[in-house]
Amino acid sequence: DGGITQSPKYLFRKEGQNVTLSCEQNLNHDAMYWYRQDPGQGLRLIYYSQIVNDFQKGDIAEGYSVSREKKESFPLTVTSAQKNPTAFYLCASTTGGQDEQYFGPGTRLTVT
Amino acid sequence: AQSVSQHNHHVILSEAASLELGCNYSYGGTVNLFWYVQYPGQHLQLLLKYFSGDPLVKGIKGFEAEFIKSKFSFNLRKPSVQWSDTAEYFCAVNSNTGNQFYFGTGTSLTVIP
Numbered sequence: 001d002g003g004i005t006q007s008p009k010y011l012f013r014k015e016g017q018n019v020t021l022s023c024e025q026n027l028n029h030d031a032m033y034w035y036r037q038d039p040g041q042g043l044r045l046i047y048y049s050q051i052v053n054d055f056q057k058g059d060i061a062e063g064y065s066v067s068r069e070k071k072e073s074f075p076l077t078v079t080s081a082q083k084n085p086t087a088f089y090l091c092a093s094t095t096g097g098q099d100e101q102y103f104g105p106g107t108r109l110t111v112t
Numbered sequence: 113a114q115s116v117s118q119h120n121h122h123v124i125l126s127e128a129a130s131l132e133l134g135c136n137y138s139y140g141g142t143v144n145l146f147w148y149v150q151y152p153g154q155h156l157q158l159l160l161k162y163f164s165g166d167p168l169v170k171g172i173k174g175f176e177a178e179f180i181k182s183k184f185s186f187n188l189r190k191p192s193v194q195w196s197d198t199a200e201y202f203c204a205v206n207s208n209t210g211n212q213f214y215f216g217t218g219t220s221l222t223v224i225p
Binding site: 035 | 148158
């Protein structure tokens with residue numbers, strides 16, 4: 001089955017630690033996205049990538065970093081500089097341009 | 113920057129009631145419009161989309177939406193809701209020249225059997 005996988009489903013970290021969230025897709029999509037979902041705030045864009053080895057900041061990129069070394073993979077690192085990292089993180093992909101996005105199941109990160 | 117407004121934050125309906133969820137966007141150019149649904153414990157999935165053509169689009173599970181360009185709106189409708197429609201609904205937009213998608217804050221729908 002084609003789709004997007006995110007792992008792990010739940011992640012717990014201590015404050016001050018960096019943590020990396022995984023996102024893999026086998027849809028052969030060019031573009032990949034990371035969103036943060038908080039109650040009452042919808043989905044806010046963290047980073048996106050249109051092509052391998054290239055990515056752009058979204059609206060809330062501060063405290064996050066990404067890499068796109070392979071077409072299939074777009075990991076997100078939540079750094080210790082992110083002031084409020086506890087959230088639900090969603091990865092998405094699309095063929096590119098303006099076609100609809102396909103979403104992964106999400107990772108719920110809790111930082112204490 | 114573009115923005116999307118969903119005015120109904122939480123809607124509670126009885127089964128068989130009609131549904132209309134509002135969505136307005138701010139962007140003066142040509143846009144592509146989407147409604148996504150997130151059922152409890154499931155992935156976000158596409159309900160329907162509008163790129164061009166007939167402004168009344170039909171999606172899965174009996175949902176439809178109407179694009180009214182003059183009102184910058186893309187409201188979601190369903191004539192008769194079911195308990196299984198309980199979910200969170202998100203409106204999204206992107207321009208036909210841009211790569212970013214902008215989402216509304218979502219509407220939580222609860223359908224009472």
